[in-house]
Amino acid sequence: MTLPVVPPTPSTTSSTPEPALGPALELTPGDPPIRLTERAIEMGKKRLVEAQEDTPELVLGLRLGVKGGGCSGYYYVYDVATKRGKRDLVFDFDGLRVFVDDRSAALLAGGELDWETRLMGYGFKWKNPNATGDCGCGSSFTTD
Numbered sequence: 256m257t258l259p260v261v262p263p264t265p266s267t268t269s270s271t272p273e274p275a276l277g278p279a280l281e282l283t284p285g286d287p288p289i290r291l292t293e294r295a296i297e298m299g300k301k302r303l304v305e306a307q308e309d310t311p312e313l314v315l316g317l318r319l320g321v322k323g324g325g326c327s328g329y330y331y332v333y334d335v336a337t338k339r340g341k342r343d344l345v346f347d348f349d350g351l352r353v354f355v356d357d358r359s360a361a362l363l364a365g366g367e368l369d370w371e372t373r374l375m376g377y378g379f380k381w382k383n384p385n386a387t388g389d390c391g392c393g394s395s396f397t398t399d
Contacts, residue, residue, distance in 0.1 A: 280315060280345065280352065287346040288364040289319070289355070295379060298370040299351045303335060312337040316345070316352025319368065320359040325395025327388060329362065333379055362398065 291299070299317045307314045320332040336354040339345065343354045355363065362385055371380040386396035 280339075282347055283344040287348070287353070288344075288360045289346075289353075290367040291348045291351070291353070292367065292369045293349075294370040295368045296348050296351050298379075299348075299353075303351075306335045310335070310337070315339070316354050318354045319363070320356055321362045326390040327395040328397040330395040331379075331381055332359075 303314050303317060314335045314337060316336045318332070318334040318336040320334075321329050322332050324330055336343075336352070339354065340356060342356045342358070344357060344360055346353050346355075363381070363383060364385065366381050366383040366385070369380050369382065371377060381396075383396060385398050387399050389396040
C-alpha cells in the first residue's frame with residue numbers, strides 16, 4: 256500500500272515562525288557608503304548568532320554607528336539591531352544585515368570596517384577617511 260505524499264505545512268516544518276520581511280528588513284536602495292572586509296562580515300555574523308542566544312528579542316542585524324564623546328570627539332558604536340530606527344539605512348553584506356543611521360553614515364562614508372586580532376585583544380577596526388585624528392586607542396576620532 257502506498258501512502259499519499261502530503262506537502263509540509265508551516266505547522267509541521269518548524270515550531271519557530273519565520274520573521275516577516277517588513278519595513279525593518281527592507282534594504283536601502285543604492286550602494287552602501289561603507290565597506291566591510293570578508294573577515295568583518297564573518298565575525299559580524301558570528302557575533303549576531305551569539306547575541307541571539309543571549310537576548311529574547313529578534314536580532315535583525317549588526318548596528319554600526321558614531322556617537323559624540325570619547326577622548327577625540329566621536330566614538331565608534333557596535334551593537335545588535337533589534338529594531339529599525341526612522342533614520343536607519345539598511346544594507347546587506349553577503350548575508351549580514353547592517354543598520355547605520357544617516358548621521359553616522361555621513362561620518363563613516365568611504366570607510367572600511369575590518370576585524371583585527373592583536374596580541375592584547377581582538378575586535379572591529381575602522382579605516383575612516385573622514386577621521387583627521389584619533390586618540391591612539393582606535394575607539395574615538397575627530398573630524399575637521
